[in-house]
Amino acid sequence: MDIQTIKKRRDFLKGNNAPYAAMPSVVVQSYIRTDEVVKTDESVMMGITCSKKVGNAVKRNRAKRRLREAGKIVLKEIGIKKTNYIFIARKDATIKVKFTDLCSDIETGIKKIYGQEKGK
RNA sequence: GCGGAUGGUUGGGUGGCUGCAGCCUAAAAGCUGAGGAAAGUCCGGACUCCAUGGAAGAUGGUGCCAGCUAACAGCUGGCCAAGGUAACUUGAGGGAAAGCGCCACAGAAAAUAUACCGCCUAAUUAAUUAGGUAAGGGUGAAAAGGUGAGGUAAGAGCUCACCGCUUUUUUGGUAACAAAGAAGGCAUGGCAAGCCCCACCAGGAGCAAGACCUAAUAGGGACUCGUGAGCAUAGCUUGGUUGUUCCAGACAGAGUCCGGGUUGGUCGCUAGAACUUAUUGGUAACAAUAGGUCGAGAUGAAUGGUCACCAAACACAAAGUGUUUACAGGAUCCGGCUUACAAAUCAUCCGCACAA
RNA sequence: CGGGGCGUGGCGCAGCCUGGUAGCGCGACGGUUUUGGGUACCGUAGGUCGUGAGUUCGAAUCUCGCCGCCCCGA
Numbered sequence: 001m002d003i004q005t006i007k008k009r010r011d012f013l014k015g016n017n018a019p020y021a022a023m024p025s026v027v028v029q030s031y032i033r034t035d036e037v038v039k040t041d042e043s044v045m046m047g048i049t050c051s052k053k054v055g056n057a058v059k060r061n062r063a064k065r066r067l068r069e070a071g072k073i074v075l076k077e078i079g080i081k082k083t084n085y086i087f088i089a090r091k092d093a094t095i096k097v098k099f100t101d102l103c104s105d106i107e108t109g110i111k112k113i114y115g116q117e118k119g120k
Numbered sequence: 121g122c123g124g125a126u127g128g129u130u131g132g133g134u135g136g137c138u139g140c141a142g143c144c145u146a147a148a149a150g151c152u153g154a155g156g157a158a159a160g161u162c163c164g165g166a167c168u169c170c171a172u173g174g175a176a177g178a179u180g181g182u183g184c185c186a187g188c189u190a191a192c193a194g195c196u197g198g199c200c201a202a203g204g205u206a207a208c209u210u211g212a213g214g215g216a217a218a219g220c221g222c223c224a225c226a227g228a229a230a231a232u233a234u235a236c237c238g239c240c241u242a243a244u245u246a247a248u249u250a251g252g253u254a255a256g257g258g259u260g261a262a263a264a265g266g267u268g269a270g271g272u273a274a275g276a277g278c279u280c281a282c283c284g285c286u287u288u289u290u291u292g293g294u295a296a297c298a299a300a301g302a303a304g305g306c307a308u309g310g311c312a313a314g315c316c317c318c319a320c321c322a323g324g325a326g327c328a329a330g331a332c333c334u335a336a337u338a339g340g341g342a343c344u345c346g347u348g349a350g351c352a353u354a355g356c357u358u359g360g361u362u363g364u365u366c367c368a369g370a371c372a373g374a375g376u377c378c379g380g381g382u383u384g385g386u387c388g389c390u391a392g393a394a395c396u397u398a399u400u401g402g403u404a405a406c407a408a409u410a411g412g413u414c415g416a417g418a419u420g421a422a423u424g425g426u427c428a429c430c431a432a433a434c435a436c437a438a439a440g441u442g443u444u445u446a447c448a449g450g451a452u453c454c455g456g457c458u459u460a461c462a463a464a465u466c467a468u469c470c471g472c473a474c475a476a
Numbered sequence: 477c478g479g480g481g482c483g484u485g486g487c488g489c490a491g492c493c494u495g496g497u498a499g500c501g502c503g504a505c506g507g508u509u510u511u512g513g514g515u516a517c518c519g520u521a522g523g524u525c526g527u528g529a530g531u532u533c534g535a536a537u538c539u540c541g542c543c544g545c546c547c548c549g550a
Contacts, residue, residue, distance in 0.1 A: 049420095064421095065425090066424070
């Protein structure tokens, strides 16, 4: 499966209105793309947000790397086509938590979002 | 041994599996892949554009002297002052007899001087008045040379000795400055990180600079000014030209508004005032010569995950186990400054104590 | 990459240029007025002036370094 990165600012802003799941180490947002332009592109897209609250440049870089690595592993398993996933790093927790816990947080976060939608 | 001073170095290491970015390639394989501060963005340059060059002013900066440097507010060496027993450290360290301003409160007086308590003389019963004086008291951060002696009605650089100060001469030093001599009898309170004066330096903007490609036969529309025109040959007037003015010079087009398209790609982009070793010159900063080396180039932005062993520190402590390993991540490049930094380590020097 | 501003009682601001006493409004607390509350009046407490140094006799104020926040231009 092909995993692309989200590069446009407006794609991130769409995530603000989308359903989200706040886990101890990460916040997950996700929505299904409906744009005319990206209709032909069926790949899974992943974006990472890492604000200044997380810390200095070293901490932000480390959080981004961990999320990128963990997101890749998880989305290979349960990623849905034509869907955008946004992972937001949290202060201290994203860096300090064990890698396997980070993966499981992302997985349960995604399942939470789409489980709720089906329930409604 | 204890306590200090100065300057420097390292900034955990090795390997396996799996991933990322660049180069190379048809593909694979392979190679390379953050720092001493990459940081803060505080200075200085290179580079690019403003066609170019010069001058002045404004504004800003620097400020003992000499040297180094591409340049600097940097560095090196020296001088002076302050601190320290010392090694050594710190210092925006020119000018207050160019001018303006300020010095709260207290105090007589805060800088053209003046006189509260005093001291002395005269008038005078006392008190007071007139005059002399600035030694003493008191105020203050600071009071118009200091100490001692002479002198005097009491005093006073009034006189003398020493110290300080000013002017000047000589000697040493490239210089800052130092030393010695002579003269003056004291004139010049402090603040310039208040305005200012003097000397020196600086054109502006910044890699989102700038250049090219694509969409695209990319350009179009409106207005204003100019290429020139007017007068009467000469000459005069009139355009913009990176923030002001002027001069030289170059240019033939320039400016404003409306509307349309893009938010893409390529270059700039890393071989350089580079790093390193040796020699020579220099007290040193540094320079020269010779040899060797090539060490990131991303653009929602690359170093991650995991395992094993070793190293150091700490805790529990019999082996061993557990925890920790700082500050911190390139964004055009370089030289500095400032700030942050676990732990380890090297060299030189000083003081005290003890031993020989 | 470049430029500018701010930090002062619990909150919002003066004072800084031109150095010497930190003040105003709201709020807090106590009292008076009222049957009670509000209003009004009187009084009281509360500030390392972001932080570290320097200049000065003396720094919220002047100068430099650092920290935090905000804004602007390309």
